[in-house]
Amino acid sequence: MIKAPLLSCLIFLLLSFTPEHVSSQNKLSAGFAKAKITNTESLVMVNGRMSQGVKEDIYARALVLNDGNQRLIIITYDLNCLDVGTPLLRERLQNELGIPPEYVLLLATHNHSAPIQINSNNFEYGKWLADVMYELVEKAIESEIEDVSLTLGNGMGHFVVSVGNAPVDYEIQLLTVNKDDQPLVMFFTHGVHPQQAAYNKIEAGHPGYAMDLIEETFPGVQAMYADASGGNQFVMPRSEYRKEMMNAMKISIDSLERMMEKGARHVGSQLADAVVEIYGQNSNVSIEGPISSTMDVLSLPLGKPISKVEALELIKDVPDDVGFEQYPHDHRSTNWVRMLLRYYEQDIPFPTRTTDMVCTYDTYLIHEEDQEFLEKYDYSLHKKYPCIYNEVIVAQIGSMPIVAMQGEICAPIGARIKDHFRRDRPIMVTGYMGEHNLYIPTRELVRQNAYQAQTLQIQYASPVGWDPSVEDEMVEGVIDLVNQKLGKEE
Numbered sequence: 001m002i003k004a005p006l007l008s009c010l011i012f013l014l015l016s017f018t019p020e021h022v023s024s025q026n027k028l029s030a031g032f033a034k035a036k037i038t039n040t041e042s043l044v045m046v047n048g049r050m051s052q053g054v055k056e057d058i059y060a061r062a063l064v065l066n067d068g069n070q071r072l073i074i075i076t077y078d079l080n081c082l083d084v085g086t087p088l089l090r091e092r093l094q095n096e097l098g099i100p101p102e103y104v105l106l107l108a109t110h111n112h113s114a115p116i117q118i119n120s121n122n123f124e125y126g127k128w129l130a131d132v133m134y135e136l137v138e139k140a141i142e143s144e145i146e147d148v149s150l151t152l153g154n155g156m157g158h159f160v161v162s163v164g165n166a167p168v169d170y171e172i173q174l175l176t177v178n179k180d181d182q183p184l185v186m187f188f189t190h191g192v193h194p195q196q197a198a199y200n201k202i203e204a205g206h207p208g209y210a211m212d213l214i215e216e217t218f219p220g221v222q223a224m225y226a227d228a229s230g231g232n233q234f235v236m237p238r239s240e241y242r243k244e245m246m247n248a249m250k251i252s253i254d255s256l257e258r259m260m261e262k263g264a265r266h267v268g269s270q271l272a273d274a275v276v277e278i279y280g281q282n283s284n285v286s287i288e289g290p291i292s293s294t295m296d297v298l299s300l301p302l303g304k305p306i307s308k309v310e311a312l313e314l315i316k317d318v319p320d321d322v323g324f325e326q327y328p329h330d331h332r333s334t335n336w337v338r339m340l341l342r343y344y345e346q347d348i349p350f351p352t353r354t355t356d357m358v359c360t361y362d363t364y365l366i367h368e369e370d371q372e373f374l375e376k377y378d379y380s381l382h383k384k385y386p387c388i389y390n391e392v393i394v395a396q397i398g399s400m401p402i403v404a405m406q407g408e409i410c411a412p413i414g415a416r417i418k419d420h421f422r423r424d425r426p427i428m429v430t431g432y433m434g435e436h437n438l439y440i441p442t443r444e445l446v447r448q449n450a451y452q453a454q455t456l457q458i459q460y461a462s463p464v465g466w467d468p469s470v471e472d473e474m475v476e477g478v479i480d481l482v483n484q485k486l487g488k489e490e
Contacts, residue, residue, distance in 0.1 A: 028288070029066040030177045031144035032185050032222045034059055035136045037077060037129060038202055043115040043122050045200070046080040048328035051115065055201035055257070056208060058114055060133050061224045062140040063177065063185050065150075065397065067291040071141070072395055073104045074187065075133055076224045078204040081108050083117035084126030084361045085133065086435035087382035092134050097141075101385065102295035102393055105404045107226035108432040113196045113203045118363045118436070119326050120380075126361075149178045152400065152426045153284035157274050159267060160192045161236045162411060164445040164452065168233065169411040171418070172271070173428050174278045175287070185222045186214055188275050189430050191230035191411045197264035198257050206235065209268025210275070217276055229405075229414025229431045231439050232452055235267050285426045289398020294485055298390045298477040299355040300440070301467035302456075308344045311337050324461065326362050333458040335364070340463035343367075350464055354389035357462070359436055365462045387435045392478055394485045400426045401482050404433040407440045409474075410452060416475045421482065436460075442471045 038057045042050050058078035065072045073093070082089070090101040117126035156170040169191050177185040194205030204211075211223035241263060248255040278284070315337045324339070325332045343350055348370050351357050357365040360380035366373045374381070391406040403417060409431030421427045431440075438460060439452040446453045446468045456462045 027068070027146070028148050028150065029068075029144040029146045030148040030184060031064040031066075031140040031142065032062060032177075033136050033139040033143060034061045034222060035132050035139075037079075037132055039115050039125055043125055044119045044328065045202075046112040046114060046116045047196075049200045051202050052200045053202070055113075055198040055203040055261075058111065058202060058204050058208070060129070060136055061222060062133070062136045063187060063222075063224060064137065064140040064144060065177075065291060066144055070291045071099055071103060072291045072293060072397070073099060073137055073140075074107065074224070075105065075136070076107045076109060076187070076226045077129075077133070078109050078111045078208060079114045080110055080112060080116060081432065081435065081437040082106050082126075082129065083435055084123050085117065085130035087385035087387075088127060088130035089133050090385050091382075092130065093137065096134075097137070099137075102293045103395070105393060105395065105402065106434050107404065107430055108437070109204065109207045109225050110194055110227035110230060110408075110432055110437075111196075111205050111207070112194065113198050113201065113205060116327065118361065119328075120362055123361065145179055145184065147179070148184065150287040150397065151176045151178065151284040152287050152428065153278040153281055155274050155278040155281070157190050157192075157271055159236050159270050160190075160233045162233045164232045164410070164442055164448065164450055166232055166410070166412050166442060166444065167415070169229065169415040171228070171415075172274050172278060173228070174275055174284075175428060176279060176284070183218055183221050183279065185224060186218070186275065186279065187224040187226075188278075189226050189228040189428070190271060191228035191414060192233045192235060193230055194227075195235040195264045195267045197261040199253050199260065201257070206264045206267040206271060209265050210271035213269060213272035214275055217272070226430050227432045228429065229409040229411045231408040231410035231431070232442070232445065233411050287397050287400050287426065291395070291397055292485075293393060293395035294481070295391060295393045296481055297355060297388055298392055298474065298481075299353040300390055301353060301469050301473055302351055302462070303465045303467045305340055305343070305350050305464050308341065311340050311344075324364060327459070335461040336457035336463060339364075339461045343463050351462070357388070359387040359389065359438075359460065363436060363460050365460045389438060390440065390474070391434055392481055393433065394481050396485055400428070401485060403427065403429045403478060403482060405429075405431045405440070405474075405478065406434050406436070406438075407431060408437040408452075409440045410442050410445060410471075412442050413440060413471060413474050417478050417482075420479050427482075440470065440474055441466060443468045446470065
Protein backbone atom coordinates (compact mmCIF):
# COMPACT_ATOMS: atom_id res chain seq x y z
CA MET A 1 0.00 0.00 0.00
CA ILE A 2 1.26 3.46 -0.93
CA LYS A 3 1.18 5.85 2.01
CA ALA A 4 -0.61 9.19 1.60
CA PRO A 5 2.50 11.46 1.53
CA LEU A 6 4.15 9.27 -1.11
CA LEU A 7 0.94 9.14 -3.15
CA SER A 8 0.72 12.95 -3.10
CA CYS A 9 4.28 13.21 -4.39
CA LEU A 10 3.56 10.77 -7.22
CA ILE A 11 0.42 12.66 -8.23
CA PHE A 12 2.38 15.93 -8.22
CA LEU A 13 5.10 14.43 -10.42
CA LEU A 14 2.57 13.00 -12.87
CA LEU A 15 0.74 16.32 -13.15
CA SER A 16 4.05 18.08 -13.69
CA PHE A 17 4.55 16.11 -16.88
CA THR A 18 1.08 16.26 -18.38
CA PRO A 19 0.72 17.65 -21.95
CA GLU A 20 -0.74 20.83 -20.47
CA HIS A 21 2.45 21.47 -18.53
CA VAL A 22 4.66 20.68 -21.51
CA SER A 23 2.73 23.00 -23.81
CA SER A 24 2.96 25.82 -21.31
CA GLN A 25 6.72 25.70 -21.69
CA ASN A 26 6.27 26.42 -25.40
CA LYS A 27 3.93 29.36 -25.06
CA LEU A 28 5.38 32.24 -27.02
CA SER A 29 6.15 35.78 -26.04
CA ALA A 30 6.81 38.41 -28.69
CA GLY A 31 8.36 41.85 -28.75
CA PHE A 32 8.74 44.28 -31.60
CA ALA A 33 10.28 47.65 -32.37
CA LYS A 34 11.04 50.01 -35.25
CA ALA A 35 13.85 52.53 -35.84
CA LYS A 36 14.59 55.09 -38.54
CA ILE A 37 17.78 54.36 -40.50
CA THR A 38 17.71 57.26 -42.97
CA ASN A 39 21.19 58.54 -43.76
CA THR A 40 21.88 62.19 -42.86
CA GLU A 41 24.56 62.81 -45.50
CA SER A 42 24.77 62.14 -49.22
CA LEU A 43 25.89 58.53 -49.84
CA VAL A 44 26.20 56.21 -52.83
CA MET A 45 22.87 54.47 -53.36
CA VAL A 46 22.23 50.96 -54.66
CA ASN A 47 21.27 52.45 -58.03
CA GLY A 48 24.77 53.99 -58.29
CA ARG A 49 23.68 57.59 -57.78
CA MET A 50 24.54 59.88 -54.89
CA SER A 51 21.51 60.45 -52.68
CA GLN A 52 20.06 63.94 -52.98
CA GLY A 53 17.77 64.36 -50.01
CA VAL A 54 14.96 62.22 -48.63
CA LYS A 55 11.60 61.46 -50.20
CA GLU A 56 10.51 59.00 -47.49
CA ASP A 57 12.38 57.84 -44.39
CA ILE A 58 13.65 54.26 -44.34
CA TYR A 59 13.39 51.94 -41.33
CA ALA A 60 14.61 48.78 -39.66
CA ARG A 61 12.06 46.64 -37.83
CA ALA A 62 12.64 43.87 -35.31
CA LEU A 63 10.48 40.98 -34.12
CA VAL A 64 11.59 38.83 -31.17
CA LEU A 65 9.89 35.48 -30.58
CA ASN A 66 10.61 33.81 -27.22
CA ASP A 67 9.51 30.28 -26.28
CA GLY A 68 10.84 30.60 -22.73
CA ASN A 69 14.11 28.89 -23.57
CA GLN A 70 15.32 30.56 -26.74
CA ARG A 71 14.74 33.77 -28.66
CA LEU A 72 14.47 33.99 -32.45
CA ILE A 73 15.20 37.45 -33.86
CA ILE A 74 13.78 38.60 -37.21
CA ILE A 75 15.06 41.97 -38.42
CA THR A 76 13.90 43.51 -41.68
CA TYR A 77 15.28 46.71 -43.15
CA ASP A 78 14.60 49.03 -46.09
CA LEU A 79 17.96 48.26 -47.66
CA ASN A 80 19.25 46.19 -50.55
CA CYS A 81 21.41 44.26 -48.08
CA LEU A 82 22.93 44.78 -44.63
CA ASP A 83 26.49 43.99 -45.79
CA VAL A 84 29.20 45.48 -43.52
CA GLY A 85 26.86 45.62 -40.53
CA THR A 86 26.10 41.88 -40.63
CA PRO A 87 29.13 40.42 -38.82
CA LEU A 88 29.30 43.38 -36.44
CA LEU A 89 25.69 42.91 -35.36
CA ARG A 90 26.06 39.13 -35.08
CA GLU A 91 29.12 39.46 -32.88
CA ARG A 92 27.52 41.99 -30.56
CA LEU A 93 24.28 40.02 -30.18
CA GLN A 94 26.31 36.91 -29.38
CA ASN A 95 28.67 38.61 -26.92
CA GLU A 96 26.23 40.90 -25.10
CA LEU A 97 22.85 39.14 -25.30
CA GLY A 98 23.92 35.52 -25.81
CA ILE A 99 21.97 35.23 -29.07
CA PRO A 100 24.00 33.23 -31.63
CA PRO A 101 23.98 34.13 -35.37
CA GLU A 102 21.78 31.18 -36.33
CA TYR A 103 18.96 32.70 -34.26
CA VAL A 104 19.15 36.06 -36.05
CA LEU A 105 17.37 36.37 -39.40
CA LEU A 106 18.63 39.55 -41.11
CA LEU A 107 16.33 40.18 -44.07
CA ALA A 108 16.29 42.96 -46.65
CA THR A 109 13.40 44.51 -48.55
CA HIS A 110 15.77 44.77 -51.56
CA ASN A 111 15.39 48.56 -51.67
CA HIS A 112 17.49 50.26 -54.37
CA SER A 113 16.85 53.83 -53.16
CA ALA A 114 19.02 53.41 -50.06
CA PRO A 115 22.75 53.57 -49.30
CA ILE A 116 24.82 50.61 -50.47
CA GLN A 117 27.40 49.40 -47.97
CA ILE A 118 29.86 47.81 -50.44
CA ASN A 119 31.45 51.20 -51.18
CA SER A 120 34.11 52.01 -48.58
CA ASN A 121 32.77 55.58 -48.27
CA ASN A 122 29.60 54.02 -46.84
CA PHE A 123 31.31 51.67 -44.36
CA GLU A 124 30.72 54.02 -41.44
CA TYR A 125 27.00 54.09 -42.23
CA GLY A 126 27.04 50.29 -42.25
CA LYS A 127 28.75 50.20 -38.85
CA TRP A 128 26.18 52.67 -37.51
CA LEU A 129 23.40 50.40 -38.77
CA ALA A 130 24.78 47.54 -36.66
CA ASP A 131 24.53 49.71 -33.54
CA VAL A 132 21.01 50.88 -34.36
CA MET A 133 19.81 47.33 -34.96
CA TYR A 134 21.40 46.05 -31.76
CA GLU A 135 19.51 48.71 -29.81
CA LEU A 136 16.38 47.79 -31.75
CA VAL A 137 16.67 44.17 -30.56
CA GLU A 138 17.13 45.34 -26.97
CA LYS A 139 14.02 47.49 -27.26
CA ALA A 140 12.02 44.61 -28.75
CA ILE A 141 13.08 42.28 -25.93
CA GLU A 142 12.06 44.87 -23.34
CA SER A 143 8.59 45.07 -24.92
CA GLU A 144 7.87 41.32 -24.97
CA ILE A 145 4.21 40.41 -24.56
CA GLU A 146 3.31 36.99 -23.15
CA ASP A 147 0.98 34.34 -24.55
CA VAL A 148 0.91 35.36 -28.20
CA SER A 149 -0.11 33.08 -31.04
CA LEU A 150 1.18 32.72 -34.60
CA THR A 151 -0.62 32.01 -37.86
CA LEU A 152 0.75 31.46 -41.36
CA GLY A 153 -1.23 32.26 -44.47
CA ASN A 154 -0.52 32.68 -48.13
CA GLY A 155 -2.00 34.27 -51.22
CA MET A 156 -0.97 35.60 -54.60
CA GLY A 157 0.39 38.87 -55.91
CA HIS A 158 -0.15 38.60 -59.64
CA PHE A 159 1.54 41.90 -60.45
CA VAL A 160 4.99 40.39 -61.06
CA VAL A 161 6.77 38.93 -64.09
CA SER A 162 9.90 36.80 -64.41
CA VAL A 163 12.91 36.66 -66.73
CA GLY A 164 15.01 33.69 -67.75
CA ASN A 165 12.27 31.46 -69.19
CA ALA A 166 11.12 30.81 -65.63
CA PRO A 167 7.66 30.27 -64.19
CA VAL A 168 6.52 33.12 -61.96
CA ASP A 169 6.31 32.58 -58.20
CA TYR A 170 3.38 34.85 -57.27
CA GLU A 171 3.16 33.69 -53.66
CA ILE A 172 2.89 36.11 -50.75
CA GLN A 173 3.48 34.55 -47.33
CA LEU A 174 2.18 36.14 -44.14
CA LEU A 175 3.25 35.26 -40.59
CA THR A 176 1.03 37.06 -38.08
CA VAL A 177 1.70 37.49 -34.39
CA ASN A 178 -1.61 37.74 -32.51
CA LYS A 179 -2.66 38.59 -28.98
CA ASP A 180 -6.25 37.77 -27.99
CA ASP A 181 -7.12 37.37 -31.69
CA GLN A 182 -5.80 40.80 -32.55
CA PRO A 183 -2.72 41.24 -34.76
CA LEU A 184 0.45 42.71 -33.27
CA VAL A 185 2.94 42.05 -36.09
CA MET A 186 2.33 41.15 -39.73
CA PHE A 187 5.51 39.81 -41.33
CA PHE A 188 5.08 39.16 -45.05
CA THR A 189 7.22 38.23 -48.03
CA HIS A 190 6.96 38.41 -51.81
CA GLY A 191 9.56 37.62 -54.44
CA VAL A 192 10.10 40.73 -56.57
CA HIS A 193 12.42 43.68 -57.18
CA PRO A 194 10.78 46.72 -55.57
CA GLN A 195 9.27 49.44 -57.70
CA GLN A 196 11.07 52.61 -56.65
CA ALA A 197 9.48 56.02 -56.14
CA ALA A 198 12.46 58.32 -56.70
CA TYR A 199 15.41 58.84 -59.03
CA ASN A 200 18.05 60.02 -56.57
CA LYS A 201 16.29 60.44 -53.23
CA ILE A 202 16.13 58.09 -50.27
CA GLU A 203 12.83 56.16 -50.07
CA ALA A 204 11.53 52.62 -49.50
CA GLY A 205 9.80 51.75 -52.78
CA HIS A 206 6.49 49.94 -53.09
CA PRO A 207 7.06 47.68 -50.02
CA GLY A 208 7.34 50.83 -47.88
CA TYR A 209 3.98 52.10 -49.09
CA ALA A 210 2.48 48.62 -48.52
CA MET A 211 3.66 48.58 -44.91
CA ASP A 212 2.27 52.07 -44.33
CA LEU A 213 -1.15 51.04 -45.67
CA ILE A 214 -1.25 47.87 -43.57
CA GLU A 215 -0.44 49.83 -40.43
CA GLU A 216 -3.21 52.31 -41.31
CA THR A 217 -5.64 49.40 -41.73
CA PHE A 218 -4.62 47.78 -38.42
CA PRO A 219 -3.74 50.58 -35.95
CA GLY A 220 -1.01 49.51 -33.54
CA VAL A 221 0.29 46.75 -35.81
CA GLN A 222 3.92 46.63 -36.91
CA ALA A 223 4.14 45.61 -40.57
CA MET A 224 7.38 43.94 -41.69
CA TYR A 225 8.30 43.04 -45.28
CA ALA A 226 11.16 41.00 -46.68
CA ASP A 227 11.86 40.04 -50.29
CA ALA A 228 11.42 36.29 -50.73
CA SER A 229 13.25 34.89 -53.77
CA GLY A 230 12.92 37.74 -56.23
CA GLY A 231 16.23 37.67 -58.08
CA ASN A 232 14.65 37.22 -61.50
CA GLN A 233 11.22 38.77 -60.85
CA PHE A 234 10.05 42.33 -61.42
CA VAL A 235 6.89 44.38 -61.05
CA MET A 236 4.69 43.96 -64.12
CA PRO A 237 4.67 47.32 -65.90
CA ARG A 238 1.43 48.80 -67.19
CA SER A 239 1.31 48.85 -70.98
CA GLU A 240 1.93 52.61 -71.19
CA TYR A 241 4.24 52.91 -68.17
CA ARG A 242 7.60 52.94 -69.98
CA LYS A 243 6.36 55.47 -72.50
CA GLU A 244 5.03 57.70 -69.73
CA MET A 245 8.33 57.44 -67.86
CA MET A 246 10.37 58.38 -70.94
CA ASN A 247 8.16 61.39 -71.62
CA ALA A 248 8.39 62.50 -67.99
CA MET A 249 12.19 62.19 -68.06
CA LYS A 250 12.33 64.56 -71.03
CA ILE A 251 10.50 67.18 -68.99
CA SER A 252 12.43 67.07 -65.68
CA ILE A 253 13.63 64.85 -62.85
CA ASP A 254 10.73 66.14 -60.72
CA SER A 255 8.27 65.05 -63.40
CA LEU A 256 9.94 61.66 -63.59
CA GLU A 257 9.76 61.20 -59.82
CA ARG A 258 6.06 62.05 -59.77
CA MET A 259 5.50 59.23 -62.25
CA MET A 260 7.73 56.88 -60.25
CA GLU A 261 5.89 57.63 -57.01
CA LYS A 262 2.52 57.10 -58.67
CA GLY A 263 3.64 53.68 -59.91
CA ALA A 264 5.19 52.63 -56.59
CA ARG A 265 2.12 53.69 -54.62
CA HIS A 266 -0.11 51.69 -56.98
CA VAL A 267 1.93 48.50 -56.55
CA GLY A 268 2.23 49.09 -52.81
CA SER A 269 -1.55 49.30 -52.60
CA GLN A 270 -1.90 46.01 -54.51
CA LEU A 271 0.53 44.31 -52.13
CA ALA A 272 -1.18 45.70 -49.03
CA ASP A 273 -4.62 44.62 -50.29
CA ALA A 274 -3.30 41.09 -50.88
CA VAL A 275 -1.86 40.91 -47.35
CA VAL A 276 -5.10 42.14 -45.77
CA GLU A 277 -7.00 39.52 -47.78
CA ILE A 278 -4.63 36.78 -46.62
CA TYR A 279 -5.05 37.84 -42.99
CA GLY A 280 -8.84 37.49 -43.31
CA GLN A 281 -8.87 33.96 -44.72
CA ASN A 282 -10.07 30.99 -42.70
CA SER A 283 -7.33 28.73 -44.07
CA ASN A 284 -4.46 30.30 -42.12
CA VAL A 285 -2.52 27.69 -40.16
CA SER A 286 -1.77 27.94 -36.45
CA ILE A 287 1.96 27.72 -35.67
CA GLU A 288 3.03 26.63 -32.20
CA GLY A 289 5.85 24.83 -30.51
CA PRO A 290 9.46 25.29 -29.43
CA ILE A 291 12.00 27.44 -31.26
CA SER A 292 15.28 26.08 -32.60
CA SER A 293 17.65 27.09 -35.38
CA THR A 294 20.80 26.13 -37.23
CA MET A 295 23.08 27.77 -39.81
CA ASP A 296 25.35 26.18 -42.39
CA VAL A 297 27.31 27.15 -45.49
CA LEU A 298 26.42 25.50 -48.79
CA SER A 299 29.36 25.10 -51.17
CA LEU A 300 28.13 25.92 -54.68
CA PRO A 301 29.73 24.83 -57.99
CA LEU A 302 31.73 27.18 -60.23
CA GLY A 303 32.56 26.95 -63.93
CA LYS A 304 35.88 26.80 -65.74
CA PRO A 305 38.06 29.85 -66.56
CA ILE A 306 38.41 31.36 -70.02
CA SER A 307 41.89 31.34 -71.55
CA LYS A 308 44.50 34.00 -70.88
CA VAL A 309 44.36 35.01 -74.56
CA GLU A 310 40.59 35.57 -74.33
CA ALA A 311 41.04 37.59 -71.14
CA LEU A 312 43.63 39.90 -72.69
CA GLU A 313 41.29 40.51 -75.62
CA LEU A 314 38.48 41.52 -73.25
CA ILE A 315 40.52 44.29 -71.61
CA LYS A 316 42.52 45.53 -74.57
CA ASP A 317 40.69 48.88 -74.48
CA VAL A 318 40.86 49.29 -70.68
CA PRO A 319 43.55 51.74 -69.47
CA ASP A 320 46.66 49.99 -68.11
CA ASP A 321 46.54 51.84 -64.79
CA VAL A 322 43.06 50.59 -63.86
CA GLY A 323 43.15 48.56 -60.66
CA PHE A 324 40.36 46.87 -58.75
CA GLU A 325 37.56 49.42 -58.61
CA GLN A 326 34.67 49.79 -56.17
CA TYR A 327 31.02 50.12 -57.13
CA PRO A 328 29.90 52.18 -59.07
CA HIS A 329 33.15 52.80 -61.04
CA ASP A 330 32.82 52.43 -64.85
CA HIS A 331 35.52 49.75 -64.98
CA ARG A 332 34.20 47.68 -62.07
CA SER A 333 32.67 45.22 -64.53
CA THR A 334 36.15 44.30 -65.79
CA ASN A 335 37.61 43.62 -62.34
CA TRP A 336 37.04 39.91 -62.85
CA VAL A 337 39.22 39.83 -65.98
CA ARG A 338 42.14 41.41 -64.14
CA MET A 339 41.53 38.98 -61.28
CA LEU A 340 41.61 36.07 -63.73
CA LEU A 341 44.90 37.29 -65.26
CA ARG A 342 46.32 37.52 -61.75
CA TYR A 343 45.51 33.83 -61.25
CA TYR A 344 47.33 32.92 -64.46
CA GLU A 345 50.35 35.12 -63.72
CA GLN A 346 50.73 34.03 -60.07
CA ASP A 347 49.70 30.42 -60.59
CA ILE A 348 46.81 30.64 -58.10
CA PRO A 349 44.52 27.61 -58.41
CA PHE A 350 41.17 28.52 -59.94
CA PRO A 351 38.25 28.07 -57.54
CA THR A 352 35.83 25.24 -58.22
CA ARG A 353 33.41 25.94 -55.32
CA THR A 354 32.24 29.13 -53.66
CA THR A 355 33.77 27.96 -50.39
CA ASP A 356 37.22 28.32 -51.98
CA MET A 357 36.80 32.09 -51.64
CA VAL A 358 36.02 34.67 -48.99
CA CYS A 359 34.11 37.87 -49.77
CA THR A 360 35.34 41.27 -48.59
CA TYR A 361 33.08 44.10 -47.43
CA ASP A 362 33.64 45.72 -50.84
CA THR A 363 32.65 42.48 -52.61
CA TYR A 364 35.89 41.05 -53.88
CA LEU A 365 35.94 37.28 -53.82
CA ILE A 366 39.45 36.32 -52.78
CA HIS A 367 40.84 32.79 -53.01
CA GLU A 368 41.80 31.19 -49.70
CA GLU A 369 45.31 30.59 -51.13
CA ASP A 370 45.83 34.20 -52.30
CA GLN A 371 47.79 35.36 -49.25
CA GLU A 372 48.82 38.68 -50.81
CA PHE A 373 45.23 39.79 -51.40
CA LEU A 374 44.01 38.36 -48.10
CA GLU A 375 46.53 40.64 -46.39
CA LYS A 376 45.80 43.59 -48.69
CA TYR A 377 42.05 43.44 -47.98
CA ASP A 378 42.38 42.41 -44.35
CA TYR A 379 40.65 45.66 -43.30
CA SER A 380 37.60 44.48 -45.24
CA LEU A 381 37.31 40.96 -43.79
CA HIS A 382 35.67 40.12 -40.49
CA LYS A 383 37.82 37.72 -38.47
CA LYS A 384 35.08 35.85 -36.58
CA TYR A 385 32.27 35.89 -39.14
CA PRO A 386 33.81 36.12 -42.65
CA CYS A 387 31.44 36.09 -45.60
CA ILE A 388 31.63 32.71 -47.38
CA TYR A 389 28.90 31.62 -49.79
CA ASN A 390 26.28 30.44 -49.31
CA GLU A 391 24.98 30.86 -45.78
CA VAL A 392 21.60 29.28 -45.02
CA ILE A 393 19.68 29.52 -41.77
CA VAL A 394 16.97 26.97 -41.03
CA ALA A 395 14.95 28.11 -38.04
CA GLN A 396 12.01 26.16 -36.72
CA ILE A 397 8.91 27.05 -34.75
CA GLY A 398 7.09 23.87 -33.86
CA SER A 399 6.78 21.94 -37.11
CA MET A 400 7.31 24.98 -39.36
CA PRO A 401 10.78 25.65 -40.84
CA ILE A 402 11.75 29.18 -41.78
CA VAL A 403 14.48 29.09 -44.45
CA ALA A 404 16.60 32.22 -44.90
CA MET A 405 19.15 32.09 -47.73
CA GLN A 406 22.04 34.45 -48.34
CA GLY A 407 22.09 36.26 -51.66
CA GLU A 408 19.66 37.32 -54.33
CA ILE A 409 17.94 34.00 -54.88
CA CYS A 410 16.11 33.50 -58.17
CA ALA A 411 12.45 32.59 -57.81
CA PRO A 412 12.43 28.97 -59.09
CA ILE A 413 14.92 28.03 -56.36
CA GLY A 414 12.69 29.29 -53.57
CA ALA A 415 9.57 27.81 -55.19
CA ARG A 416 11.15 24.37 -55.53
CA ILE A 417 12.14 24.36 -51.85
CA LYS A 418 8.65 25.39 -50.73
CA ASP A 419 6.98 22.83 -52.99
CA HIS A 420 9.15 20.01 -51.63
CA PHE A 421 7.78 20.48 -48.09
CA ARG A 422 4.44 22.26 -48.30
CA ARG A 423 2.27 19.11 -48.56
CA ASP A 424 3.58 17.88 -45.22
CA ARG A 425 4.02 21.07 -43.24
CA PRO A 426 3.88 24.86 -43.40
CA ILE A 427 7.16 26.48 -44.49
CA MET A 428 8.44 30.01 -45.06
CA VAL A 429 11.29 30.63 -47.49
CA THR A 430 13.18 33.88 -48.05
CA GLY A 431 16.40 35.15 -49.57
CA TYR A 432 18.36 38.41 -49.11
CA MET A 433 19.67 37.22 -45.75
CA GLY A 434 22.76 38.68 -44.10
CA GLU A 435 25.74 39.91 -46.02
CA HIS A 436 25.94 40.65 -49.78
CA ASN A 437 23.33 40.12 -52.47
CA LEU A 438 25.11 37.83 -54.88
CA TYR A 439 22.61 36.44 -57.38
CA ILE A 440 22.09 32.68 -57.13
CA PRO A 441 20.83 31.92 -60.66
CA THR A 442 18.87 29.12 -62.29
CA ARG A 443 20.35 26.69 -64.77
CA GLU A 444 18.57 28.52 -67.59
CA LEU A 445 19.97 31.91 -66.56
CA VAL A 446 23.47 30.40 -66.56
CA ARG A 447 22.82 28.88 -69.99
CA GLN A 448 21.71 32.26 -71.32
CA ASN A 449 24.63 34.03 -69.60
CA ALA A 450 22.03 36.48 -68.33
CA TYR A 451 22.83 39.34 -65.95
CA GLN A 452 21.82 37.28 -62.92
CA ALA A 453 24.52 34.77 -63.88
CA GLN A 454 27.13 37.40 -64.74
CA THR A 455 27.10 39.27 -61.40
CA LEU A 456 29.38 36.69 -59.80
CA GLN A 457 32.08 38.08 -62.06
CA ILE A 458 31.11 41.65 -62.95
CA GLN A 459 30.14 42.67 -59.40
CA TYR A 460 32.20 40.27 -57.28
CA ALA A 461 35.39 39.93 -59.36
CA SER A 462 35.27 36.15 -59.41
CA PRO A 463 37.69 34.84 -62.06
CA VAL A 464 35.15 32.18 -63.07
CA GLY A 465 31.39 32.02 -63.51
CA TRP A 466 28.72 29.60 -62.35
CA ASP A 467 28.43 25.96 -63.26
CA PRO A 468 24.92 25.24 -64.64
CA SER A 469 24.28 22.82 -61.78
CA VAL A 470 24.18 25.69 -59.26
CA GLU A 471 20.36 25.73 -59.20
CA ASP A 472 20.02 22.03 -58.42
CA GLU A 473 22.81 22.06 -55.86
CA MET A 474 21.29 25.06 -54.07
CA VAL A 475 17.82 23.48 -53.96
CA GLU A 476 19.07 20.04 -52.94
CA GLY A 477 21.45 21.51 -50.37
CA VAL A 478 18.71 23.51 -48.66
CA ILE A 479 16.33 20.54 -48.71
CA ASP A 480 19.01 18.42 -47.04
CA LEU A 481 19.57 21.08 -44.37
CA VAL A 482 15.84 21.29 -43.64
CA ASN A 483 15.54 17.50 -43.47
CA GLN A 484 18.50 17.34 -41.09
CA LYS A 485 16.86 19.95 -38.90
CA LEU A 486 13.51 18.15 -38.91
CA GLY A 487 15.26 14.85 -38.18
CA LYS A 488 16.89 16.31 -35.09
CA GLU A 489 13.63 17.76 -33.79
CA GLU A 490 11.16 14.97 -34.56
